[in-house]
Amino acid sequence: MEETPRTPVITIGLNAGQATFNYSMTELRNLVEANNMTVAEEIQQSLTKPNPGTYFGTGKVEELAQIVADDGVDIIIVNDELTPSQIRNLENGTKARIIDRTGLILEIFANRAQSREAKLQVQLAMLQYQLPRLHTSASQRLDQQTGSGGGGGFTNRGSGESQTEMSRRTIQRSINHVNHELKEITQAAATQRQQRERNELPSVALVGYTNAGKSTLMNALVREFGKSEDKQVFVKDMLFATLDTSVRQLVFPDQKKMLLSDTVGFVSQLPTQLVKAFRSTLAEAASADLLVQVVDYADPNREAMMATTEKTLEEIGVTDVPMITVFNKADLTEASYPSRVGDQLILSAKDSDSIAMLVKAMKEKVFHNYVTANFLVPFSDGEIVSYLNENANVLDTNYEAEGTALKVELQQADFDRFKKFVVTE
Numbered sequence: 361m362e363e364t365p366r367t368p369v370i371t372i373g374l375n376a377g378q379a380t381f382n383y384s385m386t387e388l389r390n391l392v393e394a395n396n397m398t399v400a401e402e403i404q405q406s407l408t409k410p411n412p413g414t415y416f417g418t419g420k421v422e423e424l425a426q427i428v429a430d431d432g433v434d435i436i437i438v439n440d441e442l443t444p445s446q447i448r449n450l451e452n453g454t455k456a457r458i459i460d461r462t463g464l465i466l467e468i469f470a471n472r473a474q475s476r477e478a479k480l481q482v483q484l485a486m487l488q489y490q491l492p493r494l495h496t497s498a499s500q501r502l503d504q505q506t507g508s509g510g511g512g513g514f515t516n517r518g519s520g521e522s523q524t525e526m527s528r529r530t531i532q533r534s535i536n537h538v539n540h541e542l543k544e545i546t547q548a549a550a551t552q553r554q555q556r557e558r559n560e561l562p563s564v565a566l567v568g569y570t571n572a573g574k575s576t577l578m579n580a581l582v583r584e585f586g587k588s589e590d591k592q593v594f595v596k597d598m599l600f601a602t603l604d605t606s607v608r609q610l611v612f613p614d615q616k617k618m619l620l621s622d623t624v625g626f627v628s629q630l631p632t633q634l635v636k637a638f639r640s641t642l643a644e645a646a647s648a649d650l651l652v653q654v655v656d657y658a659d660p661n662r663e664a665m666m667a668t669t670e671k672t673l674e675e676i677g678v679t680d681v682p683m684i685t686v687f688n689k690a691d692l693t694e695a696s697y698p699s700r701v702g703d704q705l706i707l708s709a710k711d712s713d714s715i716a717m718l719v720k721a722m723k724e725k726v727f728h729n730y731v732t733a734n735f736l737v738p739f740s741d742g743e744i745v746s747y748l749n750e751n752a753n754v755l756d757t758n759y760e761a762e763g764t765a766l767k768v769e770l771q772q773a774d775f776d777r778f779k780k781f782v783v784t785e
């Protein structure tokens with residue numbers, strides 16, 4: 361693949377003695393690289409509380425201005441979400457472009473969005489971020505990506521109040537427009553989800569930190585148990601390769617079936633605008649019967665990543681879905697794998713024994729309330745036989761004078777639904 365040269369940037373964070381400081385700076389570096397930039401210099405300032413005006417202390421701002429002048433690096437990435445006036449003051453004080461953590465993540469999402477829905481979701485998040493930030497370079501840059509400027513009206517710095525008002529109205533109009541379009545798409549997705557739910561097939565959602573290996577696991581499972589027409593999921597060694605939820609059906613050799621979905625990767629301090637915008641994508645996780653949390657076992661920061669994932673799940677209201685944890689990429693560690701203790705598995709997505717162990721664990725959790733029963737379904741109710749063939753595990757079929765005799769392993773809910781056709785052997 362052709363490599364475009366990476367733009368050098370300065371990263372800077374406020375060290376208030378928080379335990380996660382180093383981890384969040386490493387994460388910022390990964391985000392910078394994911395946005396095709398490179399860290400020329402990493403700076404920190406020990407300060408217990410941000411300065412309301414310039415976020416950093418005055419001395420630090422002067423130091424940054426000096427580095428910008430000396431090294432010719434003219435982008436500074438700040439490891440936090442800044443207020444619009446902090447961005448403006450820092451830009452004036454350093455003569456560099458200031459990108460805050462939220463702006464950076466939004467840019468990455470904008471570059472990765474593929475489907476119409478993901479593009480609109482990112483556009484919405486960007487517009488909401490932009491609204492209070494008119495007349496900062498953050499708004500100018502994002503403006504180019506959202507294409508919302510209406511002739512670039514609000515990219516003019518230093519213009520008067522009426523211009524700002526006009527820009528605000530333009531953005532507000534764009535927000536309404538995107539919201540409207542998204543609503544239509546989201547409704548269609550919700551209908552699809554409802555249809556799937558009505559089908560009663562149990563569903564499993566892969567969740568976890570970005571780059572943990574969710575898509576790789578999904579592909580391994582689909583390759584073995586998926587329908588042949590299902591396409592492979594996009595896998596790439598980069599943050600947020602997946603922005604769209606993809607749902608696939610798995611059929612196991614015993615004919616039991618489940619739906620498997622992949623979701624957008626998480627990252628600490630995922631901007632609230634994005635969490636909101638992606639709520640419909642993440643709804644797939646909220647409605648699942650089982651979550652498989654995928655963790656990069658080879659990453660020294662895995663504990664913090666797990667905490668991030670759990671916090672994000674809470675934020676989107678997923679609190680009572682059962683979960684198993686997969687410590688993936690064990691092949692890159694000294695651990696022996698695959699191994700399992702209760703709901704925790706250590707494995708590698710690239711190893712077939714590991715996939716078999718994962719399947720066993722998922723099936724145990726998902727099919728635990730399955731019952732086996734004999735049914736006699738009159739020929740006039742043929743659609744019930746079709747339903748059972750689609751959604752349950754039919755062990756035996758015989759055609760008798762009174763109808764179709766079936767031995768079926770099925771969910772309790774389906775058993776209750778078709779109780780009147782149950783017969784004793």
Ligand SMILES: Nc1nc2c(ncn2[C@@H]2O[C@H](COP(=O)(O)OP(=O)(O)OP(=O)(O)O)[C@@H](O)[C@H]2O)c(=O)[nH]1
Pocket residue numbers: 569570571572573574575576577594595596597598599600601602603623624625626688689690691692707708709710
């Ligand atoms: N060595 C090794 N590499 C793995 C394993 N699983 C995944 N990877 C690699 O890790 C990288 C990220 O994998 P993905 O499956 O795209 O990760 P993801 O969690 O879907 O990422 P997002 O789409 O960003 O959420 C890819 O380069 C994979 O090849 C594993 O078990 N072992």
